[in-house]
Amino acid sequence: MPNALAGNYQSTVRKPDDFDAFWDAVLRQASGVALEPEVIPDPLRTSEDVEVFQVFYTSIDQVRVAAWYCRPARRAERTPAIMVLPGYQMDPPIPKEWARKGYVALSVAPRGKLRSNRQFNPGYPNLLTHNIVDRHTYAYRGFYVDTWRGIDFLLSRPEVDPARLGVTGSSQGGGLTITTAAMRSEVRAAAAGAPYLCGFTDAIELTHTYPYEEITDYLRLHPERRAAVEETLAYFDGICFADRIACPIIVNIGLQDNVCPPETGYALYGRIGAADKRLYPYDGHGHDAGRARHSAVVDQFFARHLLGREVSQ
C-alpha cells in the first residue's frame, strides 16, 4: 500500500464481546500468585554511576521471570521508574542508559526469553504460534502477564516513586507497552515504537516477513484452524487493548516498516483511548521507526511526565 494511503487503512480487527471478562479472569488468577521478588547485585555490570541487579519474580502459572534492574547510584529517596520491554528476538538489554538519565529502570525478560526459559521455552520461531488455537493457553497470555507483573515489582521497591511510572519499548516492546499501559493504571506515561502484536490478522496480509510470517506458515500447514487462530488473536491484539489506555502516550512508526506494517500502527493509534496522545510517523524509515531522531522526543516526553522538567532536544 502506498505510504500516503497507509493512514486510511481499515483494520479488520474486532474486539471480542467478552474481552474484558477474559482478561479480568486472567488478572484474578495472577493476583493469587505471590511475587516473591529476588534482587541480586551484579558487581560485573555495576559501575560508579549505575547499580545493576539481576531480578527474578514469579508470574502466572508459577513461572519465574528474570529482569535487569538498574538504578542511579545517586538518586532521590523516591525516584521515577521506567519499565523497558523487549523486542521479539532481542535479548533484553541492561537498561543502564535510563539510569544515567535519572530513572530507576527495569528490563523484563518475559517467559521464553533467555534467563526466563527454564519452565517455558517454545523457541524462536515458534513463540508467536504456540497454542495459538486456544486463548487460555496461548503463549502470550503468560507473556503479557509477565510484563504487567514488572509493574508490581517496581511498586514493591522502596526507592521507586509509585506515582511516576513509565513504560517503553519498540517492536514487540512497543506492543507490550500498549498492553501494559492499558492494563496497569499505575502507568503515568508510555512511549511505544513500531508496535508489534497490533493488527496480527491485518499484518499477515500486508507483509511476508518474519516474525508475522510464523502465522502464515502455521495457516499454510493447518488451514482448517484459521477460525480458531483468528478467534484467539483477537484477545491478544494491541488494537483491542488500546481503548483502555488513559495515560499520556506517544507512538512512532516507520512508513517503510517491513516488519510491523505502518497501516497497523495507524489503526492502533486511532483506537487509543487517551486524550493526550501523539503519533510520530517517519517517512524513509523502516522498523527503526525513526529511532535516531525520535529518541530525543522520548527523552523529552518522559522528562516532562515523570521528572517534571522540560528537556531541550
Add this chain to the structure above:
Amino acid sequence: MIEPTPADIRAYWQETLAALAQYPARPEIELLPLRSTAFATLLGVRLTSLGPYRLFGYLSIPTGAGPFPAIYYPPKYQSVLEIIPQGTANLQRSRYVTFALAGRGQRHADSPYAAMFPGLLTEGIDHAAAYVFRGIVADSVRGLEYLVTRPEVDSARVVVAGNDLALITAALTPGATRVVTTPTLFYKTAALAPKTQAYPLEEINDYVRTYPERAAAVRRTLAYCDLLGFAPRVTAATTLLMAGAPGSLLDGGALQPLVAALRGPVTVYESQQSLYKDGLYAERWMAAQCDIADVQSILPEHWRD
C-alpha cells in the same frame, strides 16, 4: 591502547582450523514442513564443529532447477537463530539458497553450552586459547564449508553476510565470493570500547573494570580477533562494508584502515540510520552481485517502488 597484530596470529588460526579439521561435519538433515513453502524447502542441519560441538542451522533451498546463488548468514550476536534476518522478505528464499547458522551457545546449539547475552563477548577472554570466539569462528567456518558442498549452490555466487564473523570467515576458508560485513565486535575493540557505554562493547568495559589486572590479557586476546589481521586474507571478489552513521564509533572514516587492508574492491556504505535505506542498499547490492535482475520481486512489500 591498540595491541599490535600478534606475530603468531596466523599460527593461532591455523591451529584452530587444523583442530576443526579433525572433526568431520557429520551432517544430519531434517525436513521442516512448517517452514517449507511452494517456493522453498527448509531443512534443519546439524553439524559437528571444534570441541567437538554440535551446531544447528537453517538451510533453505529454492524450488526449481539450480544451481542458485547462496547467502550464508554466520552466527549473530544474539541468542536467537533466525531462518533469514527479521524483516527480510520470505521470498528471498525463492531466489537464493540461504543458510543461517547458530554458533555454540545460541538457541538450537545451546547444549551443553548456553551463552548469555550480554556475557558471550568476554567468555574466556583472558586466555586466547580458551576464548569462546575461537570456537565460534570455527563454527562459522564449518558452516561455510558445509554450504559450499551443497549441489544446489552456485559456487561462483556465494555471499557471506553478517557482522565481523562474515569477514573473518571469508578470510579463513575459501568459498565466499562476496562479503557483506558490518563490523561490530572486533575492530580495534580494546581502543574503542572505552569510548562507548553501549553494549555489546560495554561488556569489555564491565570486564576490565571488574578485573583490571586482566586488561593486558584481554587486549592480547582481542588482537587475535581484530579484523585488521584478517582483511588481507579475504579472497572474495568484492566486499560491501556497512559502516556506522557519520560521526559514530565505526563510521566510514574510522574504518578506512580496514578498507585499505582488504585486497579486493570495497564498497563502503555509511548507515543512514534507517533500517529501510540501509537494508534496501544491501539487498540491491547482493542481488546485483548475484545477477538477480528483478530484485523488486524479492523485497519486502513496504520497500518496493
